[in-house]
Amino acid sequence: MVSPWPQRQIASVSLDARALVARRTPDLSDPRPQLPPASAAHLMELLAVRSWTLPEWFAAAAERGYRAPDVLVAELMAIADANETHREDIVRLVGPRAQWLAARYPHWAPPARGADRYDVWRHGLHRDRLEWFSSMRASNPASAAAELHRTWDSERGEHRAAFIAALATGLGDSDEALLERALDDRSHKVRRHAVHLLRQLPNSAYAARMAARARMWVRVQTKPLRTRLAVNMPGSLDASARRDGIEDFHYKNKGIRSWWLRVVVTAAPLSLWENMIGSAAAAFDIRIEDQWREVMVEAWTTATVLQRNQQWASELLLRKGRKTERRVISIVPAHERLDYILSGRADPYLLGVDGITLVDGLPHPWPLELAKRMIGRLRDVADRHAETGTDLGPLSRHSHYSILRSAETHFPFSAAPLLYAAADHTRDPGWRQAFFTAAANIDHRSTALRELE
Known part of the structure; x- marks a missing residue:
């Protein structure tokens, strides 16, 4: 577990914000059903510990069409302000009141900051203009490129370099004309960024x-x-x-x-x-x-x-x-990487950094056959570690923290009994606890999703 959410962020929620939320104005009506009380409480627990299972929970809540209870909107907005990772999910769960509240409280500005504020681009400082440009590239890359085209000759050299580098977000064939223009720039840094991006456009001139x-x-x-x-x-x-x-x-x-x-x-x-x-x-x-x-x-x-x-x-x-370079492995289609693992060719290094790259981005939850293979490898490690008689070392549960976290996050619910069985059969106390904890957390995931039903 990690430390709870900083209390100062929750304390920053004012009473008048709660009062604003309680006003049921017609234009802010949200027809979606509110989260069941148990699910709402569970969400706050997951946010408090910054659980790595939150993406799965948010996806399930969105699929079922829930919205946040009115009583939690202010707290959730305070958390969204400090939690960039899950900000969009929280704002989506809160619904219309998210933007409405953010417009009234400057410290909640991030959810309300829109990429359509052209006044920032036209009159703001470089830092703000770059932030606007990066935001626009994420939502409307062609429009952002058109704006940079328009102002290109008036931009300072170091600023042009930063803007060209920002084209990496949303890069596509529509950026070719701007990048070709950058190839003739007097700044070597601008030209270097342009070359790097043009190499990623195989259909370009x-x-x-x-x-x-x-x-x-x-x-x-x-x-x-x-x-x-x-x-x-x-x-x-x-x-x-x-x-x-x-x-x-x-x-x-x-x-x-x-x-x-x-x-x-x-x-x-x-x-x-x-x-x-x-x-x-x-x-x-x-x-x-x-x-x-x-x-x-x-x-x-x-x-x-x-x-x-x-x-x-x-x-x-x-x-x-x-x-194989890890940056190459991530490009291999997920089903081919899964076949590669299940064929046994990855067994010798499945628990290492190279092996973990193979499972990055696989569809969630992972298939049971993959879970069985990984649990088998972990049991082998646990048996070998028991022979060392130590608590630490390369074979300890501490050295396999990321693997165990991935298991808790991505294993199917049907893998929990296999982990309980691994806990019963290992002779190593540390690994016994690790297997038991992973199984219990998978059961916890299952309970949280059942509550949403």
């Missing part, structure tokens, strides 16, 4: 220019014994290449031409190599001269991440296993 360079520098050669990828780098760069972010300097002592190749292959659409070679699998299998092979594979890997290409990410996972 920038990607097409990089693909054209890649076709000139890298060719498929058909030999009698085996087809290979031949690399023929230029001796110098033209102005267009420099504009696109291919720079004349050595990178990590790997050679300037290796660096040029890395930049171009990273930015070229992965579909280029599929057309040239056949598929992601064929690309990783094709013969490449030793001097260039590492560069090509690293660049393909980075391109996979930037372009969020699931097919290439899946191929990398199948080939590299636990050596």
Whole structure:
């Protein structure tokens, strides 16, 4: 458990705020049924300890169409003001009174702050304008880009860099024109941000220019014994290449031409190599001269991440296993990651950081078969830890805190009996308590959701 919610935040709820909530004005009517008393009490308990099961609870409450009881609106708004993680969920549960109250109390401004306040963008300080721009990118990215287009020439260099970096939120093909404009900026920082974002747009003119360079520098050669990828780098760069972010300097002592190749292959659409070679699998299998092979594979890997290409990410996972970069694993479709785990290929490292990356983002709740596999691995760890006779160490429950928290949060309710059984059979007192606590918390989740019914 973590410390309870700071009392000063609850104390800040004034009596007049409660009185305002009690006024049932027609324009603030909310036809949704109020939360059952037991569920409302349960919600406040979960918020008090900042429970990691709150997303599941909020999703269930929203699905059933509940609203917060009037008596809790003021307290919930105070918590929403200090809790960015669950602010939107709380405001949605409160309903129309959320914005109404926030408009009357400045310290509750965050829920009421709208991205449509163009006066902030046109007349505010840079800090406020950047906050507005970031908020607008989250809700209406095309409109935000249009506003920046309009003011671009009047923005200071360091401000342009911050705005271009903020385009990462909601990035899409509609941002291409603005990013192309940024490539000609006199600020190196602005140009660098623009290049980074353009590399994530495989359908852009920038990607097409990089693909054209890649076709000139890298060719498929058909030999009698085996087809290979031949690399023929230029001796110098033209102005267009420099504009696109291919720079004349050595990178990590790997050679300037290796660096040029890395930049171009990273930015070229992965579909280029599929057309040239056949598929992601064929690309990783094709013969490449030793001097260039590492560069090509690293660049393909980075391109996979930037372009969020699931097919290439899946191929990398199948080939590299636990050596696959975590940023690549997150792109592999959830069902493929689950199949990979249930096949047993991830067993040796399922409880480690690399293995946990495999389960990040899997649909909630996790299937029982996954829970059984993880519980089996945890029981093995508990047995080995019992032999050490110590409370701490890499095999202790303390070293597996994140795994146990994930179990409490994502295991299906039917996994609780398996955890109780694990507690009964382990010889380690610490692990016995850990298994029992995880099972009890899963039962607690089940009770909380049943109350909503």
